[in-house]
Amino acid sequence: MARRVRAAARIMATAGSEAKDAALKAAATLIEERSATILGANEDDLSRAATDGASETSIDRLRLTEGRIASMAEGLRQVAALPDPVGEVLGGGVRPNGLRVTQVRVPLGVVGVIYENRPNVTSDAAALCVKAGNAAFLRGSSAAHASNSAIASVVREGLAAAGLPEDAVALVEDTARESAVAFMRLTGIIDCLIPRGGPSLLASIRQNATVPVVVDGDGNCHVYVDAAADLDMAAAIVVNAKMQRPGVCNAAETLLVHRAVARTFLPRVASDLDGVALVGDARVREILPAAGVATDEDFATEFLSLKMSVAVVDDLDGAIDHIARFGSGHSEAIVTNDLHSAERFATEVDAAAVLVNASTRFIDGAELGLGAEIGISTQKLHARGPMGLRELTCAKYVVVGDGQVRT
Secondary structure, eight states, rough: OOHHHHHHHHHHOOOHHHHHHHHHHHHHHHHHHTTHHHHHHHHHHHHHHTTTTTOOOHHHOOOOOOHHHHHHHHHHHHHHHHHOTTTTTTEEEEETTTEEEEEEEEEEEEEEEOOOOHHHHHHHHHHHHTTTEEEEEEEGGGHHHHHHHHHHHHHHHHHHHHHHGGGGEEEEEOOSSSHHHOOOOTTTTEEEEEESSSSSHHHHHHHOOOBBBBOOOOOEEEEEOOOOOOHHHHHEEEEEHHHSSSTSSTTTEEEEEEEEHHHHHHHHHHHHHHEEEEEOOOHHHOOOTTTOOOOOOHHHHHOSSSSEEEEEEEEEEHHHHHHHHHHHHHSSEESSSSHHHHHHHHHOSSSOOOOOOSSSOOSSSSEEEEEEEEOOEOOSOOOOEEEESSGGGGEEEEESSSSSSOO
């Protein structure tokens, strides 16, 4: 299968935008037409997950609905509508010796994606890889295998309808752990591996992978409510960031509140966070006696559930220091009407994304205009933040001369 995917990648590298867009549009239509089949496969996965005692968070990530299927189809169409990055000229010029140097954007080749639970990753990854002229080599989890297979089959059919190789999107059928390790070691086949999953998957990647990896890491995201915050706005942002969909990486896990507004804001936001288990430091518990004790481990944890750690900080420096100590480098937000504080936060906080007066839930490829995303990188090489089309390409130098030789 790997050899077939590699062969398909060579064809995709020279495929025109029209064919790639046609494939994605055809796949979108087929996903809508086959929604009943996809939902049936998903029901099999959900039933098996429930029998195996999966958590509510895992089941939510696994579950497909008519709305989520419609979003998958729309995501395919949005990616088709985006400008093709392949061939974009990044820079260049003419050297004193007459050499004409151009740097152009080219596909990565074979992009391997190893992921857990979320079937929509199958269509998102396929769409972005195809549009960027790559082949998508996918290895999903056993929990979502029926759903992934149904979606991948539809996308492959869309490729064939547009005259492109079906193997430009391929799903590994074997879901045993040994196959995952073998997948991570496909040196010479996989040009870039993107893992999307929890700590155990990332630990396995670090231990076993022999191919280049871009880490889609934890999302221990913070919202800091400054002394100069509009508290109505702050409450709405905190509730949205925590509760709109708690089981995803851009949900907020920690609330930091300036001491000047803590006694006013904390009781209010605690009431708004109905159903959320709050744990806090000593100053928080003075104001909210019902809150549990927050440990350093709590402040460092991506809960992915209706639980949130809370701390009162003395000032902006305290908030920035807390984030530097416990943050995962994903997405960090400040709520403030003070321009200087906003600028300092945006400059000094080291994260893939920083937000001012907006929910962390916006750090998502579709929300930022990337169409879909293949992951959110928390590392600094070669991509950082939501990874869209451009992050699935690299650069090539094209040098044209008329006989120059180096002396």
